[in-house]
Amino acid sequence: MRRGFLLFTFAASALLFPAMAQAANCTVSATGISFGTYIPSTPGPTDNTGSVTVTCSAVFQVVNYTIALNAGVNSSGSFGNRRMGSGGSFLSYQIYTSAARSTVWGDGTGGTATVSDSYGCFFCVNQSRSYVDYGRLPGLQWSAAPGFHTDTITATVTFN
Template identity: 45%
Template sequence: MRRRAQALTALPLLTAILFLMQPSPAQAACNGLAGCSCTVTATGISFGNYNPLSPTATDATGTINVHCDLLVALAGSYTIDISAGSSGSFAPRTLRRGAAALNYNLYTNAARTQIWGNGTGGSVNVTRTVLALLVFNDSVTVYGRIPAGQNVAAGAGYLDTLTVTVTY
């Protein structure tokens, strides 16, 4: 079992959740095969502006992408975990700006009913199947939500740092 960790930063106001990926390739889904090369990249989740007076939650999405160049056919799976971040809890995660905190979370599904974590504390992780001959591409959507009705000071700079771990 191999693990690959990546940093994830969340910024809700006028900015985005950013997946900060290391420049070196991850070996996700390769399972030690010679000649197999993989990279993990992600797009940010842009929440835009959060309005504390809005009765509606602020939702957004991003993606985690896994791309592998394979020399032989491969069948197996890999798992993606996302850490709890600075809150130390999956429910809720918090974006912080000094002493101020803004609750948010990341989910595995569009209904936003399954909190994406590591399988503990009420969270679930995502396991994906790999079936490939020469090239493997997989894109996984990350669903974000800031609940409505939070009384927080206006301004950018609320952030959280999370770790995305790919296990194969």
């Protein structure tokens, strides 16, 4: 039996604000997507979700940010080739921005989309917003060897 699990790492960047404005203090966290035990003879896809959470504290400002996901460490840089690996064996999968699983969550290139948000803070302390990432592992992937298959996706949050 094959098991799939997706790990997230984080990178965040912030733009400098004018001297009058106080920059928001933000953190980013995520939960990976676990596809559980994969059975290659299942013709339909296996779907599951994870999340990316942005938590900010700010005073008298609008908090704006964009969340981008990279293609993963096993993809050779291609969003069309996201895959989880185990000892040279791979299972293809994808991450989407919605439950319809029609738009690939990426960095905005190659037909992928990012997720953006904006909200005003009068006095926000640890204001959290979570964004679901919708994973899909296609069925009938016979070539993957049994084992624990993983990939690491980096979420980059750009504050503007």
